[in-house]
Amino acid sequence: MLMDETVSAETTPTGRPAQINGPHGCYRVRRVLEEWQAPGQARFYRLQVVTPDGSAIAEVVGPRAAEPGPWTLRRMWT
Structure with missing residues:
Protein backbone atom coordinates (compact mmCIF):
# COMPACT_ATOMS: atom_id res chain seq x y z
CA MET A 1 0.00 0.00 0.00
CA LEU A 2 1.42 3.40 -1.01
CA MET A 3 1.11 5.73 1.98
CA ASP A 4 3.56 8.65 1.60
CA GLU A 5 2.71 10.15 4.98
CA THR A 6 4.72 12.02 7.59
CA VAL A 7 5.46 9.99 10.73
CA SER A 8 7.66 10.28 13.78
CA ALA A 9 10.26 7.70 14.68
CA GLU A 10 11.88 6.66 17.93
CA THR A 11 15.45 5.72 17.09
CA THR A 12 18.21 3.58 18.54
CA PRO A 13 21.51 5.21 19.63
CA THR A 14 22.84 4.45 16.12
CA GLY A 15 20.00 6.39 14.48
CA ARG A 16 18.02 3.45 13.13
CA PRO A 17 14.25 3.49 13.69
CA ALA A 18 13.00 1.36 16.59
CA GLN A 19 9.35 2.42 16.42
CA ILE A 20 7.26 4.37 13.90
CA ASN A 21 4.29 6.45 15.03
CA GLY A 22 1.77 7.86 12.57
CA PRO A 23 -1.89 8.60 11.97
CA HIS A 24 -2.62 4.93 11.17
CA GLY A 25 -0.96 3.51 14.27
CA CYS A 26 2.25 2.63 16.02
CA TYR A 27 4.59 0.04 14.52
CA ARG A 28 7.46 -1.60 16.41
CA VAL A 29 10.49 -2.36 14.25
CA ARG A 30 11.49 -5.99 14.47
CA ARG A 31 14.57 -5.64 12.24
CA VAL A 32 16.15 -3.53 9.51
CA LEU A 33 16.13 -5.47 6.24
CA GLU A 34 17.87 -2.87 4.05
CA GLU A 35 19.43 0.52 4.58
CA TRP A 36 21.05 2.85 2.06
CA GLN A 37 21.79 6.49 1.38
CA ALA A 38 22.99 8.37 -1.69
CA PRO A 39 25.52 11.15 -0.94
CA GLY A 40 23.74 14.20 0.50
CA GLN A 41 20.33 12.51 0.39
CA ALA A 42 17.96 11.14 3.00
CA ARG A 43 18.57 7.63 4.38
CA PHE A 44 16.16 4.92 3.17
CA TYR A 45 15.14 1.93 5.29
CA ARG A 46 13.20 -1.22 4.50
CA VAL A 60 10.69 4.60 5.55
CA VAL A 61 12.78 7.63 4.61
CA GLY A 62 14.60 9.51 7.36
CA PRO A 63 15.46 13.20 7.35
CA ARG A 64 18.18 14.46 4.97
CA ALA A 65 21.75 13.94 6.11
CA ALA A 66 22.73 16.14 9.09
CA GLU A 67 19.34 17.90 9.13
CA PRO A 68 16.51 17.52 11.63
CA GLY A 69 13.16 16.83 10.08
CA PRO A 70 10.24 14.48 9.70
CA TRP A 71 10.34 10.86 8.66
CA THR A 72 8.20 9.61 5.77
CA LEU A 73 6.41 6.25 5.65
CA ARG A 74 6.38 5.54 1.91
CA ARG A 75 4.93 2.03 1.63
CA MET A 76 3.58 -0.76 3.79
CA TRP A 77 3.06 -4.40 2.79
CA THR A 78 1.01 -6.55 5.17
Missing part, protein backbone atom coordinates in the same frame (compact mmCIF):
# COMPACT_ATOMS: atom_id res chain seq x y z
CA LEU A 47 11.95 -2.60 7.82
CA GLN A 48 10.16 -5.61 9.19
CA VAL A 49 7.55 -4.16 11.56
CA VAL A 50 4.88 -5.51 13.89
CA THR A 51 1.33 -4.28 13.26
CA PRO A 52 -1.90 -5.13 15.12
CA ASP A 53 -2.59 -7.66 12.32
CA GLY A 54 0.86 -9.29 12.42
CA SER A 55 4.13 -8.71 10.56
CA ALA A 56 4.55 -6.27 7.69
CA ILE A 57 7.29 -4.68 5.59
CA ALA A 58 7.61 -0.89 5.67
CA GLU A 59 9.69 1.52 3.57
Whole structure:
Protein backbone atom coordinates (compact mmCIF):
# COMPACT_ATOMS: atom_id res chain seq x y z
CA MET A 1 0.00 0.00 0.00
CA LEU A 2 1.42 3.40 -1.01
CA MET A 3 1.11 5.73 1.98
CA ASP A 4 3.56 8.65 1.60
CA GLU A 5 2.71 10.15 4.98
CA THR A 6 4.72 12.02 7.59
CA VAL A 7 5.46 9.99 10.73
CA SER A 8 7.66 10.28 13.78
CA ALA A 9 10.26 7.70 14.68
CA GLU A 10 11.88 6.66 17.93
CA THR A 11 15.45 5.72 17.09
CA THR A 12 18.21 3.58 18.54
CA PRO A 13 21.51 5.21 19.63
CA THR A 14 22.84 4.45 16.12
CA GLY A 15 20.00 6.39 14.48
CA ARG A 16 18.02 3.45 13.13
CA PRO A 17 14.25 3.49 13.69
CA ALA A 18 13.00 1.36 16.59
CA GLN A 19 9.35 2.42 16.42
CA ILE A 20 7.26 4.37 13.90
CA ASN A 21 4.29 6.45 15.03
CA GLY A 22 1.77 7.86 12.57
CA PRO A 23 -1.89 8.60 11.97
CA HIS A 24 -2.62 4.93 11.17
CA GLY A 25 -0.96 3.51 14.27
CA CYS A 26 2.25 2.63 16.02
CA TYR A 27 4.59 0.04 14.52
CA ARG A 28 7.46 -1.60 16.41
CA VAL A 29 10.49 -2.36 14.25
CA ARG A 30 11.49 -5.99 14.47
CA ARG A 31 14.57 -5.64 12.24
CA VAL A 32 16.15 -3.53 9.51
CA LEU A 33 16.13 -5.47 6.24
CA GLU A 34 17.87 -2.87 4.05
CA GLU A 35 19.43 0.52 4.58
CA TRP A 36 21.05 2.85 2.06
CA GLN A 37 21.79 6.49 1.38
CA ALA A 38 22.99 8.37 -1.69
CA PRO A 39 25.52 11.15 -0.94
CA GLY A 40 23.74 14.20 0.50
CA GLN A 41 20.33 12.51 0.39
CA ALA A 42 17.96 11.14 3.00
CA ARG A 43 18.57 7.63 4.38
CA PHE A 44 16.16 4.92 3.17
CA TYR A 45 15.14 1.93 5.29
CA ARG A 46 13.20 -1.22 4.50
CA LEU A 47 11.95 -2.60 7.82
CA GLN A 48 10.16 -5.61 9.19
CA VAL A 49 7.55 -4.16 11.56
CA VAL A 50 4.88 -5.51 13.89
CA THR A 51 1.33 -4.28 13.26
CA PRO A 52 -1.90 -5.13 15.12
CA ASP A 53 -2.59 -7.66 12.32
CA GLY A 54 0.86 -9.29 12.42
CA SER A 55 4.13 -8.71 10.56
CA ALA A 56 4.55 -6.27 7.69
CA ILE A 57 7.29 -4.68 5.59
CA ALA A 58 7.61 -0.89 5.67
CA GLU A 59 9.69 1.52 3.57
CA VAL A 60 10.69 4.60 5.55
CA VAL A 61 12.78 7.63 4.61
CA GLY A 62 14.60 9.51 7.36
CA PRO A 63 15.46 13.20 7.35
CA ARG A 64 18.18 14.46 4.97
CA ALA A 65 21.75 13.94 6.11
CA ALA A 66 22.73 16.14 9.09
CA GLU A 67 19.34 17.90 9.13
CA PRO A 68 16.51 17.52 11.63
CA GLY A 69 13.16 16.83 10.08
CA PRO A 70 10.24 14.48 9.70
CA TRP A 71 10.34 10.86 8.66
CA THR A 72 8.20 9.61 5.77
CA LEU A 73 6.41 6.25 5.65
CA ARG A 74 6.38 5.54 1.91
CA ARG A 75 4.93 2.03 1.63
CA MET A 76 3.58 -0.76 3.79
CA TRP A 77 3.06 -4.40 2.79
CA THR A 78 1.01 -6.55 5.17
